[in-house]
Amino acid sequence: MDEIWTRPYSPGPGRWLVIVWEAVALAFLAWATIQQFDLRGHGITLVGCALAAAWVVGAHRILQMGAYVGRRGLRIHGLVRSRTLSWHDIARIRLHRVTHKVGSFEIESGMTVLLDRHDGSTVNTELWAKGVDFHARPSVFRAVYQELRSRHLAAAK
Missing domain, CATH: 1.20.5 (Single alpha-helices involved in coiled-coils or other helix-helix interfaces)
Structure with missing residues (x-):
């Protein structure tokens, strides 16, 4: 199916x-x-x-491009490649504050959603708070993050 x-x-x-x-x-x-x-x-x-x-x-x-949810997992479409992860492969969904160092300066780049897998690897979701989808819509970014977390928790039950 x-x-x-x-x-x-x-x-x-x-x-x-x-x-x-x-x-x-x-x-x-x-x-x-x-x-x-x-x-x-x-x-x-x-x-x-x-x-x-x-x-x-x-x-x-x-x-x-973006994150797609399904009953059994999460599919991440990037510009070049796509990957599908089962909810059970994901240990944690978290926010990560991105900063870039240029010399002695740190440049704040906003929040992104990362997936921590049970094998210890981390997967980027293409969901970036200052990206083209969410820059002017921070409430949508927060809602998507909560949706991913709730689906992950529901799959763990």
Whole structure:
């Protein structure tokens, strides 16, 4: 029987901004490539089609990114790879405050949701409080975190 996976939040509007940004960047790359190599005819078509295909695949992955819950587990869709974990493989779901050190300065990057597995490894969930889905919606970030914790606790019973 197939598992039904649902994302417990709606994607933020920032995803569309990222997709448009990538389209502009790839268009600039196409223009620069055509100019640099003085392409004509089929060369222009080939570059345009290859970069358009890369954009379509990338845009699809960006739209699918996130955490999906099911009755038996949690599925994490990243930009490049996806992974599925059973609720029973997860020891703990926790918030982690991310900071980056630059010289003697520490730059606060916000909270992210991490999964601690029973084997001692940690899995990133792609859920970031200052990311494109939650930056303007901190209450949604907290609600998703609570939803993951409650589903994990329910599966442990």
